[in-house]
Amino acid sequence: MDINEVLKVLGNPTRLMILQWLKTPKVNFPVANQLVDADEEGVCVSIIQEKVGLSQSTVSIYLTALQRVQLVSSKRIGPWTYYKRNNETIEQFQRLLKNQL
Numbered sequence: 001m002d003i004n005e006v007l008k009v010l011g012n013p014t015r016l017m018i019l020q021w022l023k024t025p026k027v028n029f030p031v032a033n034q035l036v037d038a039d040e041e042g043v044c045v046s047i048i049q050e051k052v053g054l055s056q057s058t059v060s061i062y063l064t065a066l067q068r069v070q071l072v073s074s075k076r077i078g079p080w081t082y083y084k085r086n087n088e089t090i091e092q093f094q095r096l097l098k099n100q101l
Contacts (some may be wrong), residue, residue, distance in 0.1 A: 003100060006069045006093050014052060015062045019071055021051070022085045041075055042084030 010016050012019040021028035025038035029047050036042075037095040049059040063083055075082050 001089070001094060001096060003093070003096055004073065009065045009069050009071065012062065014054070015066055018048060018052065018062060019066060019085065022072065022083065025084070036077060037084060041077065042082035045083060047079045048083065
C-alpha cells in the first residue's frame, strides 16, 4: 500500500465524505428501495451520485480513485454497480499511518 497515494485520494473532501457515508450506508443513504442489502453489497452508484449532487461522471471518477487505492470495492449486480467500504484496507492504512507518524 502506498500511503502517499491513499492520502492524495483522501485529500479530496468529497471522496472523504463518500467514504465516511459508506461507513453506515443505511443511515446516510436512502437505500430502503435498493434491490440488495447496503451493508452486505454496498450502495448503488446512482444513490451516491444523488447525495453528492455532482454529475454521474464526476462521482464515477471519485469512486474509481477510492477503488484504485482499495478503500472501496465495487460489485456489479445486473445493470447496477454497488460500492462499499473495504474496512480491511482502511484498518491496514490506519496502522501504517500510525507507525509512520
